[in-house]
Amino acid sequence: MPEEANASQLDPEVRRDFRALPKMVAEDVGAHVVAVGMLLEQEPEKALEHARYARRKASRSPAAREANGLAAYYVGNWSEALSELRAARRMGGQSHLAIIADCERALGKPQRALELTREDEASRLPQDEAIELRIVGAGARRDLGQSEAAVVSLQIPELDPQRNESWSARLFYAYADNLLAVGRTREAFTWFVHAANADDDEATDAPERLEELVTELGGPEEAERLAARAETDTAVSEVSEGTVDTDLDHGTGDSRGDRRSAGSHDIDLGVWD
Template sequence: MTGKELDRAVHEQLRTLSKENAEGVAQHLVMVAATLEADNLEAALAHAETAVRRAGRVPAAREALGMVAYRLGDFARALTEFRTLRRLSGSSHLLPLMVDCERGLGRHSRALELAATPEARTLTQDERQELAIVVSGIRRDLGQDDAALIALQIPALRQAAGPSVCRLHYAYADVLLGLGREEEAREWFLKAVEGDTDAVTDAVERLEELDGIVVELGEDDEEDGAEVSQAMVSEATAVPAEDV
């Protein structure tokens, strides 16, 4: 890890540091990403804390520590880091995670207030989707399932199935299922399967549950199981869901 793996925007932030310190912080930030991907949260935390000690006013360092704390479930610390990042950078791109931190701390009213701030209108489409998913989860926590469904009815929901909206389609299906609307839920799980090319959801398994299919795979059956999942994806492509 040389530190050169970081994107240009982060290197621009590091220009405020001495050359030696910038190189060291860059290496720690690269290691944060690598250890998070490997699910080695203790190592990720150590690298992130070192980056912040050496570059406390660099937004990327604060974001790295906040992300590690978030993954660890330390929502109070994550929220503090995300707030600091917003003050340093002026960006609200982590607003969905900030709202989720408030939710994780049990402060649902404060979370909903934060989600409704003017900064939410500055988010990108992907960020708005994440915020909608978090707000829907908060509404479900509060037993407001109808409001949870409405929270997900944003323009992106009507997009054709694809990787950029599969999590939104999955969340919508899950809320429909909670409301007892199984046939509609099945249609939206199918859309999620169609778009989920990287297997970020368990939509295939949820469809199998709805259809009463129970699959127990042994080691020798794993390859066959993969073929079953691919067949489900093919079926999803052939069965379009209705628009909202």
């Protein structure tokens, strides 16, 4: 148990979830749930041990089942993750609909994943979760051989290189990956550029994917040209105020001003020299 893990760090709503437990048990379980959050990114296997302990001690707690499900998902235990997150959802916990759908897809059930994207609850998700669910849905369509439909499903207003939200890099990356799957290599390259520019946390391997496409595009010179064009497209609204360009496939989106954060970055094209 990490020394700093303490039930007092839990959100008040989560702490209320443990009210039915004896006080000492509630404090113990709460500390293990806190430990899950602390370890999930860097040490998911250890996080899963803490989550399973909390689940054993508080199996009727949505928070404990949710922690178990998320930890299992991080280590790739799809069946366990699906079972626990479904249970938490039935008990009134957070839906984690995108993760549940992703588990269904990982277990070879893309049709079930798509069905989840059509549930009423999907229309009420916060924007970041709704976009994650859409990305999973596009992947499920590809699994079903509907690659063109996967591309179309991601052509949404949020697919705008002027934006740099928490989900932008993943959305741009998913769109690029699906474009590549249908043979639209040049457009895919452009959107991998946008993904790399939006990926301040380096959560994707967009730069590596760009390097892989250089030869297929005909060499460094053409790659440089396309990358420069992508950068121009990203800044286009600064000089075309009030003009809307709906050609999503070429990365222009609509002209709503430059909303990239100060921390956004250009791609180092030197690796192609």
